[in-house]
Amino acid sequence: MRAEFLDALEEIVKDKGISKDILYDALEAALKTAYKKNFGSAQNVEIEIDKENGDAKVYAKKTVVEEVENDLLELNIEEARKINPKYEIGDIVRVEVTPKNFGRIAAQTAKQVVLQRIREAEREIVYEEFVNRESEIVTGLVQRVSKSNILVNLGRTEGILPNSEQIQGEIYNQGDRIKSYILEVKKTTKGPQIILSRTHPGLVKRLFELEVPEIHDGIVDIFSIAREPGSRTKIAVYSNDQNVDPVGACVGYKGSRVKAIVDELNGEKIDIVTWNKNIEEFISNSLSPAKVLSVEVNEEEKTAKVIVPDYQLSLAIGKEGQNARLAAKLTNWKIDIKSESQAKAEEVNENITKEESLDDVESENIELID
Structure with missing residues (x-):
């Protein structure tokens, strides 16, 4: 343990970004292990490294007693007072016990232990860096x-x-x-x-934050995201500034911003819609690109009946129901989509059923009178 070893430690501190104190703690622990392995494990020792010249000294910690039973752990009161007259029975005395060849043996034995502690410290640094980036x-x-x-x-x-x-x-x-x-x-x-x-909705959210300065600056906020990875995503946004169009900000000039995100996701389609605190409006927007005629909601059951033009029905539902499914995830409402003609047919059937029920009631009344 000499100056060149300390120089090597300094290099490690610079290259690995590891605290010097951590390295010295590791080194002292390693040297203590080396001493006990080579010179006897029964002693209670501590290592002290001179950080100026790299010299390592071993000190045995012994308890002051009147009569010594174990000379590895105990020191006679008379011997202790030769070191310092103030020592009393029960005090702990440090006695230097550094072997002549300790430096060579210790360096060999400690090398792997120090390297292990360096690896552990590196791992801890990496963990701390990335755990804060979840x-x-x-x-x-x-x-x-x-x-x-x-x-x-x-x-x-x-x-x-x-x-x-x-x-x-x-x-x-x-x-x-x-x-x-x-x-x-x-x-x-x-x-x-x-x-x-690569499938988490958070990926889309972070990509928009990177590509859209208005989102990064808090002018435009993302309300919700619904995603079927690799196929299609719906994202609902709103603006905190009435002069800023949230959808336009996300799309960018000639679609440049959203195109960059689509390219990163290898062609995944992205629908950007405006969030509205009026749930009927939000549900209508969520079914984009389909046009909606009306939305009837049931607040208690969180269900919505949506009417669309006949020619828009397949667009509103989407291939294999994808558009409707994503709209339901985006709004967190159950959505039932009907075409205009289906809605009218259902209305006619309901009216007929009501009329038949009234006719039945009238018939029963007439029979009772008779």
Whole structure:
């Protein structure tokens, strides 16, 4: 342990960003282990490193007693008072016991322990960095595929994109640069495990925050997002400034902003609609691009009956019911969509049923009179 070793520690502090105190604590613990392994584990010792010249000294901690039974742990009162006349029975005395060849043996034994502590400190730094970034977006390079999981290089560490969080149909090639959503950061024995997602609605939210300055600045807010990854997303936005059109801000000049997001999501369709505190208006907007004639809501059951023109019915429902399904997720209301002719037919049937019921009642009254 000499100056060159201290210089090496300084380099580690600079390169790895690890606290010098953490390194010295690790080093002292390692040297204590080395001493006990090579010179006897029965002693109660502590290590002291001179941070100026790198010298390491070993001190045995002994209890002052009247009669010594274990000379490794105890020191006679007379011997103790030769060191300092003020010592009394029960006091702890530090006695230097540094072996002549301690430096060489200690350095050899301590090396792996110090490296291990450095790895642990690095892992802790990475964990602290990423645990505070949960629910954020991160850019990385596809490193390799392992058992259908994608390993993504995030710089100081790797992230895992599990099969369940991958967009169906997306192909990931080594070296591809992708944006992902940090779903969860876990502590494991092998270091921090960073779970990424390409399917989470939060990814779309963060992409809009990156692309739309008005969202980043709080002028435009995102109310809700409904997503079927790889296929289609609906996003409801509103403006805190009456002079700013929220949908226009998100779309951008000639669609440039939303196009950048669609490209990042490999062609996933995105519908941007205006949120409105009037639920009828919001439900109507949520079914975009379909045109809505009327919305009738049941507040208690959170259900809505929507009437659309006949030629708009298939558009309102969407392929395999996707548009209606996403609108229901976006608004958190159950939506029943009818065409204008279906609604009229139902109304006619209801009227006929009512008339038949009245006729039945009148017939029963006549029979009673008779």
